[in-house]
Structure formats: C-alpha cells, structure tokens
C-alpha cells in the first residue's frame with residue numbers, strides 16, 4: 744500500500760525522484776523512535792513535492808551521496824587528469840590511453856608492424 748497514492752502514480756523524473764527520496768526517508772526513519780528533538784531540519788522540494796528530512800536521514804543522505812560511485816567512473820586520466828575514460832580506458836579529453844591497460848596498448852602499438860600488402 745502506497746503512503747502517498749496520488750503521488751505514487753507520478754511517473755515523471757521529478758515524481759520518481761520524490762518517490763525514491765520518500766522511500767529513503769522511510770527506510771531510515773524505521774530505525775529511530777520519534778522524539779521531539781528529531782524534527783525535520785531539511786526540506787527538499789522535488790517537482791513541487793516537499794520531503795522533510797530528520798537529522799538521521801540527513802546524515803544517511805549525505806553519506807549515500809558521498810559514497811556513490813557512478814558505474815561509468817573509471818578513475819582519472821594519467822596524462823591530463825580528466826575524469827572521462829571510456830570502456831577501453833581511452834581519455835575523452837586528451838585521447839590518450841590510461842592506466843596499466845593503456846600502457847599495454849601503447850607498448851603493443853609501438854611494436855606493431857603492419858603486414859605486407861597482399862598481392863592483388
């Protein structure tokens with residue numbers, strides 16, 4: 744059963760974000776006994792909906808944001824420090840390959856000799 748049935752039907756990006764935030768708040772709130780000093784200290788407005796956060800939720804929310812790692816995050820480029828390495832660890836900023844894999848690619852490329860032309 745949804746606690747906010749009229750809002751749970753909102754499939755917009757803002758509605759989804761608000762629903763996920765409310766679910767997060769409920770997950771953290773479940774561990775704390777409500778006390779008078781545990782009032783809402785932060786309100787986050789998402790798509791016209793306001794979600795209140797108590798101190799334990801603020802701490803958990805901050806920790807969740809700090810520890811999040813994007814699955815596309817492959818570290819920084821060894822050459823320019825840029826953060827945009829592709830699946831092959833090629834930097835989108837300077838075009839160089841990065842890391843041990845990048846070093847192997849550079850070494851192989853340096854040793855590569857193109858095959859002789861095939862007779863036509």
Ligand SMILES: [Zn+2]
Nearest residue numbers: 820823834837
């Ligand atoms: Zn780079």
